[in-house]
Amino acid sequence: xxxxxxxxxxxxxDDKPVRVVSSCRMEIYRFPFDIQNxxxxxxxxxxxxxxxxxxxxxxxxxxxxxxxxxxxxTVGEWELIDIKRxxxxxxxxxxxxxxxxYFIVFRRHPILYVVNLLVPxxxxxxxxxxxxxxxxxxxxxxxxxxxxILGYTVFLLIMNDLLPATGENTPLINVFFSIxxxxxxxxxxxxxxxxxxxxxxxxxxxxxHWLNVLVLRYLARVTGLSAKSKPKSKKVTVNxxxxxxQGSREARPGFLVTGMAKxxxxxxLPPADAVTPALxxxxxEAQPGLLVTGVSKRSSSNxxPPADAVTPALxxxxxxxxxxxxxxxxxxxxxxxSQGSQDWLMVGLVIDRLLFVLYIVFITASFxxxxxxxxxxxxxx
Numbered sequence: 001x002x003x004x005x006x007x008x009x010x011x012x013x014d015d016k017p018v019r020v021v022s023s024c025r026m027e028i029y030r031f032p033f034d035i036q037n038x039x040x041x042x043x044x045x046x047x048x049x050x051x052x053x054x055x056x057x058x059x060x061x062x063x064x065x066x067x068x069x070x071x072x073x074t075v076g077e078w079e080l081i082d083i084k085r086x087x088x089x090x091x092x093x094x095x096x097x098x099x100x101x102y103f104i105v106f107r108r109h110p111i112l113y114v115v116n117l118l119v120p121x122x123x124x125x126x127x128x129x130x131x132x133x134x135x136x137x138x139x140x141x142x143x144x145x146x147x148x149i150l151g152y153t154v155f156l157l158i159m160n161d162l163l164p165a166t167g168e169n170t171p172l173i174n175v176f177f178s179i180x181x182x183x184x185x186x187x188x189x190x191x192x193x194x195x196x197x198x199x200x201x202x203x204x205x206x207x208x209h210w211l212n213v214l215v216l217r218y219l220a221r222v223t224g225l226s227a228k229s230k231p232k233s234k235k236v237t238v239n240x241x242x243x244x245x246q247g248s249r250e251a252r253p254g255f256l257v258t259g260m261a262k263x264x265x266x267x268x269l270p271p272a273d274a275v276t277p278a279l280x281x282x283x284x285e286a287q288p289g290l291l292v293t294g295v296s297k298r299s300s301s302n303x304x305p306p307a308d309a310v311t312p313a314l315x316x317x318x319x320x321x322x323x324x325x326x327x328x329x330x331x332x333x334x335x336x337x338s339q340g341s342q343d344w345l346m347v348g349l350v351i352d353r354l355l356f357v358l359y360i361v362f363i364t365a366s367f368x369x370x371x372x373x374x375x376x377x378x379x380x381x
Contacts, residue, residue, distance in 0.1 A: 042054070042102070087101075201344040224353070
């Protein structure tokens, strides 16, 4: 087989098949939906264009593309989609060079990576998303989420060989895997915090003001939750002290008046000289919610008892009054602690809902990005 063909017009033809092994820079940012453009340059670098002139030949780029597709019998990971060529001239102080540049465009078949990488990852993230529907007070979320994180980590280690190892930019799919793993870890930490709040909210102090404003006022609106306002108590407690100058003239030592609210009424308390055998005195037409307790001393005359006279019943009633005050103080403290517990539980619920919303946004954005990149790759001409 001759090396070259020499024509009488001076044209030299070299149509000997040559196998050229070359490499090109890979743009793997959109892996596995990437399109690569490899450039091959041919030219006589030892001779100026005055000595050797390079021509493209009679075949067009389209004909070369069709011939190349017929020559590529094996359909593997890459698909040849286009071939372009261009004449380029290099200017040098001593002369000019001619060269021909061929631009070969390849497209990767993404179905293998979609089935083996993206679909399992999306399934695991979706399962973690639905785990937010489990009630944290009755079901242990943490073990379930730890199992998901372990499975996702093993999945990434097994599929690491399918990811490209070379390239100037980090592939977008690696960012997707990193964010998915970060959300799973954040979900586990959030579950631990909520579990701690569920079991120790009654022992925690009141919610700080800045946390109350940030979470219960602003983040609750973002997540669609609204913190319930505290109901104002309408209970009123009035202690009538006989030494008080503004007290009732008929009030006697040890009287305790407790009511829901003050209401004007024409009914009056029994007169001071009334003598009853009971320790509890009620008016015939008592006011709603009003309880009057006191001590009435038996007497055969209208003479009031001396100021220093202390009866056993009066002592017992004073003890009962102190006990009632202590019970009331404990009940008020219990309601205050209960309200603080409800605030902490509301903080945990808002955080849980916020992470749930972030999961939905991330999954929606990921699916949208995958669909757009795949459509752009398929529509490339």
